[in-house]
Structure formats: structure tokens, C-alpha cells
Amino acid sequence: MSLRLRLALAGALAIVAALGLTAFGLSQLFGAHVERRAVAEMQVQLDQVLAGLERGSDGLTLARAPADPRFDKPYGGLYWQIEGPDGLTRSRSLWDSALDLPDDTLGDGGVHVHRLTGPEDAPLLVMERSVTLPQRLGGAAVRVAVGMAAAELEEARRAFMADLAPYMGLLALGLIAAGWVQLSVGLHPLRGVGARVAALRAGRGERMGREWPAEVLPVANEIDALLAAREAETDRARGRAADLAHGLKTPFQALMGEAARLRLAGEAARANAIEDTARAMRRTVDRELARARTAARTADAVADAAQVVERLVAVLRRTPDGETLDWRIEIPPGTCVGLDEADLSEALGALAENAARHARSRVILSVTEQDGQTLLSVSDNGTGIPSDRRAELIARHGRADESGMGLGLSIAAEIAEAAGGRLSLSDATPGLTATLVLPARNGSPA
Amino acid sequence: MKHLALILALLASPAWADRADHDRARRALEAGEILPLSEILQAAEAARPGRVIELELERDDGRWIYELELVARDGQLYEMEIDAATGTVLEIEREGDD
Numbered sequence: 001m002s003l004r005l006r007l008a009l010a011g012a013l014a015i016v017a018a019l020g021l022t023a024f025g026l027s028q029l030f031g032a033h034v035e036r037r038a039v040a041e042m043q044v045q046l047d048q049v050l051a052g053l054e055r056g057s058d059g060l061t062l063a064r065a066p067a068d069p070r071f072d073k074p075y076g077g078l079y080w081q082i083e084g085p086d087g088l089t090r091s092r093s094l095w096d097s098a099l100d101l102p103d104d105t106l107g108d109g110g111v112h113v114h115r116l117t118g119p120e121d122a123p124l125l126v127m128e129r130s131v132t133l134p135q136r137l138g139g140a141a142v143r144v145a146v147g148m149a150a151a152e153l154e155e156a157r158r159a160f161m162a163d164l165a166p167y168m169g170l171l172a173l174g175l176i177a178a179g180w181v182q183l184s185v186g187l188h189p190l191r192g193v194g195a196r197v198a199a200l201r202a203g204r205g206e207r208m209g210r211e212w213p214a215e216v217l218p219v220a221n222e223i224d225a226l227l228a229a230r231e232a233e234t235d236r237a238r239g240r241a242a243d244l245a246h247g248l249k250t251p252f253q254a255l256m257g258e259a260a261r262l263r264l265a266g267e268a269a270r271a272n273a274i275e276d277t278a279r280a281m282r283r284t285v286d287r288e289l290a291r292a293r294t295a296a297r298t299a300d301a302v303a304d305a306a307q308v309v310e311r312l313v314a315v316l317r318r319t320p321d322g323e324t325l326d327w328r329i330e331i332p333p334g335t336c337v338g339l340d341e342a343d344l345s346e347a348l349g350a351l352a353e354n355a356a357r358h359a360r361s362r363v364i365l366s367v368t369e370q371d372g373q374t375l376l377s378v379s380d381n382g383t384g385i386p387s388d389r390r391a392e393l394i395a396r397h398g399r400a401d402e403s404g405m406g407l408g409l410s411i412a413a414e415i416a417e418a419a420g421g422r423l424s425l426s427d428a429t430p431g432l433t434a435t436l437v438l439p440a441r442n443g444s445p446a
Numbered sequence: 447m448k449h450l451a452l453i454l455a456l457l458a459s460p461a462w463a464d465r466a467d468h469d470r471a472r473r474a475l476e477a478g479e480i481l482p483l484s485e486i487l488q489a490a491e492a493a494r495p496g497r498v499i500e501l502e503l504e505r506d507d508g509r510w511i512y513e514l515e516l517v518a519r520d521g522q523l524y525e526m527e528i529d530a531a532t533g534t535v536l537e538i539e540r541e542g543d544d
Contacts, residue, residue: 074468074483074501095483096471120484 003190004183011179019172023164031157035125038148039113042127045146046111049080050129055137059086075119077149084133084142094119099145101128116147123150189213197223203302203338241289248285252278286346287411301419303341305348305376306333309365312349316356326362335367337374337438339419347415350408351378351434358382359431373421374438381431390425412436471503480510480530489533490526494518503530511536 045066052064060082065071070078076093081101088098097119104112111129118124128145193216199205200223207227208220255278263271309331316322337344348365355363359380368375385393393409412434413423421438474480480503490498496518504511510530518524527537 073499075487090468090472092468095468096475096480097482098472120487 004187007183007187008176008180011183012176015172015175015179019168019175023161023168026164027157027161030160031153034153034156038125038153039127042125042146042148043111045078045080046127046129046144049082049144049146050131053082053133053137060084060089060137060142062089065091077152079118079124079145079147081145081147082142083145085138085140099124099126099147101126101143101145115150118147118149124148125150125153189216193219196220200227245285245289248282252282301338301340301343302336303339303344304333305335305337305344305367305374306331308341308344308348312345312352313365316352319356321353321356322363324361325356325359328362328364330364330366331376332367335374337376338440339415339438343415343419347412347436348376348378350412351436354378354408354434355380355382355432369440372440374440376436376438377433378435379428379431379433381428384427384430384432385425387427393425409434467503470505474503474510474530481533483512485533486512486514486528486530489528489535490514490516493535494524494526494538496524515541 045068048064048066049062052062052066054061054063062080062082066078066080068078070076071080071091071093073093074095078091079094079099080091081094081099082089083101090098099118100116102114102116111127114126114128116124116126124147126145126147128143130141130143132141133139189212193208193212196205196208200208207224209224210217210220212220255274259271259274259278262268262274306329309329313327313329317325317327339347352363352365355378359382362381364377364379366377366379368377409423409425416423416436416438419438421436424435424437426433426435471480471483475482483501486501487498494516496516498514498516501512501514504513512528512530514526514528516524516526523541525537525539525541526535528535
């Protein structure tokens, strides 16, 4: 899961939880407010009931009933009741039921609020007051109560919540969107890290640099340190490879000298055998050197193919195989490929040597761009290689056949693969075309 | 015409009713002669869903009869008579039809 999604989810959960709590709290506050209003209203009704008390022939009655019509409608939702020594006097709305006041005694003037069950088992909010009546009304202590159906209060709270819900939803969406924007802005530098590392890998840049937010800087520094360490390692590996090549050059020359002396001494067969063996050794060493170089190859290597080919052909024209051939170079100056110059020389050299050995009259070196790839081709007009043997030759990977052909091809193939490309062989009718397919590279040689 | 007269009486004086009919209802309920009003209202709701706007308890030939007025869902005003002892709907008629 991405950091951004993680943070966004956590943020959204926190927002929803906070707004949920807020809505709950508001509903409680609103409920308490509505109930306070109801109690205040009931206080007024209670006062009106008290003020309207009269003494009639059959006990207490209300001369002036409170004005609210709900007191008159059976089960109307508003009720009053007077409990005196002569029994109950009730509002018409109570109809066949009565308020079942709990048995608590109140001091005169004391007011109690009860939650009771009223008509139709509906919850009631009841306000009760104990009063001692004046002599004119009999002087008895009575309990006067006013009740209100609590369903209305609950209904008011539900309606309030229903009104509130869309705003809470909008607020939640707004906050979540704002959080997302905040995250995008905050995490933007991390995207830059990815882009910069990709640029480093593609060779467009040397180091991460130091222009990063404090949180990212340690990572950038570590990457730079890693790059520096890798470069140092690469340099050492190249150095060792060069030392090895140099160190073997003298013994090889010595062996060839010995072989020449043997030939002079009339031991031509032995001389040939030694020379063949020495050449085989040389090829193996060259191959390992090439391998060492490709293994240590850096990502930002760039070579000018035209220059490399010019130099190669200049050398090959002086060899016994190459001096009689017509060399055609169809590579525009400034053609760059993503290979180290030494690697390119090695790969093209192997292909060109093969071509020189097998060509009848000419060798063509050409370049084409195709689908973002650079195709470097070496074509001879020799006898060619049957298609069923080509794959085998490339795949030999190091085991030279008698002609040395397979070895050259597999070196070239290995170098091309290390650079993210491949070697392909095709018919040149007549002859063979060996093509290095390399990822295209814009830029100039370093 | 009896109902029309009743309506006229209603319109003329909101305090038309015998102010003590609820005391009669409570005594009759305590004596076990009638059902609680909640059951009468349920019977009325089952017979003609709507909103009861007024009701009255009458003594008629030794029987307790509830007379209800209600506004049905279709907006019509109905008068309904229910046997207070059994909850049986005795009569439903639209106001002013007779």
C-alpha cells in the first residue's frame, strides 16, 4: 500500500470519526435544548393550571383550562392532572387513563420532572408540583402535574439530525479532499526522488545532489555514497582487467617468439601447434577481459560508433584477411550508442574480424535506427551460415569452434546483452549479416 | 341529519362536549364495561387509516358507543361508530353524505 494511500485512509478515518462524534454531541446538545424548552413551556402550563383551580360541588375543577387544544383532545399529547384529597381531576386529553405519579413527597413549591409512561404506552415528560391550597379552595395539599408526549421531542431531534447529516457529509468530503491535496503537496518531493534515480540510471546525471527536503536528504546522501562506492569498485575492476591484459601480453609475445624459433629450426608442425594453443589462450583471455569490462560497465557509457568503426577498419585493412577487401562504412559521424568505447570496439571488432575472414570481396558496416533501437550491422559476402547453426553459434558462450567464429560472436552477443541489447544474425544473400541491436542513446561521447 | 346537526353544534361551539365525558370513560373502563381508548383507536386505524381529530363516548340503548371523526388518507372526513365494549366498527360514513 502506498504511503499516500495509507496517510489518506488514516486521515479519512480520523475525519469521519471526529465528525461522527461531533454529530452525536450536537444531537445530544440539541436534545437537551429541546427538552429545556419543553420544560419551560410545561412550567407555564403548570402555572396556568394552578391559576385556574376552582372548588366545585364535587371537588376541585379547572374554571379556566389552559388554552392549548391538545389538552382537550383525547390522547392529544398534552395532559394535566390534579391529585387532591377528593381524588383525581384530569384533563380531557387523558381520557380513560391517568398520570401515574411516583410516590415521592415534595416540599411546597418544589418542582419535579419525571419520565413516565402515558396513554398508548408512549413515553411522557411530566412536571409535578405540590401545593397547599388556600382555605377558599379547601386548604388541602394537592399534587399538580403537567405531562407532554416525549415522542415530539425525539422527533425534533431526529429531524435535526436529518437536517445536519448532509452538511456533515459535505464537510467530511471537503476535509478528505483537503487532506488529499495536503498529502500531494507534502509528498511531492518523494516523486522527485524516483524521477531523479531513474535519471541517474539512464545516465542523465551523476549524483542525487543536496537540494532535497530534510526528510529525504539522508536517502539522497546514501544513494550518492552508494554511487561513489560503485564507481570506485568499477574503476578498480577495470584497472585489474587492464593489468591482466598487460601482464599477459609479454608472455604471449614470448610464446609466439618461441614458436617462430621452432619454425626456423624446421619444427613447423610444433610451431603451428604452439601458435594455435597460444592464440586459443589469447582468445580466452580477451574474452574474460571483455566479460570483466561488461560486468563493470557503467550505465552512462556512450561511444561514438563512427569513430570506433573508422579505427577498427583502419587496423583490419592492414591484416592479411582484410587488405584485399572493399570496406564500406555507412555510418554517419556522431552516431552514438550506449556502450563503453572499449566494449564497442571489442564487439564490433569480433564481428568485423569474422566478416573479414569469411568475406569474398567486401564488408559493409552500417547503422540504422528502428523502434528506439540502434542497429549496427556488419555484412560480408561470403558463404554465410545456415540458419539452423546461427543460434547455436551465439549460444556457445565461450567454447570456440575451430574457426574461432563462435567465440567472436558470443563475445559480441555478451557485450550487447550487458548493454540491454542483443546480437542477431541474418542472411546477407550472399553472406552473413551480424547486427548489434542496442538501445538508442542520445548524447555525445563523454 | 343527526350528524349534520352535530357538525353545526361543533362549529358553533368548540366547548360543545360534556366536559366530564372523560371521567365517564375512566369509570366505565375501571368497571370493565369498555375497552381502553388505545384499542379503539387501533380498531379505527385498521378500519380506515387516518388521523382521528375528535371523539366522543355516548351511551346509547344501554351500550357504550365511541363516535370518532377522522381525516382519512384520501383527505375525506369520516364519522365512525365503534362499540366501546368490543371494538367492533358499527358504522363508517362520509361526513354530510346522509
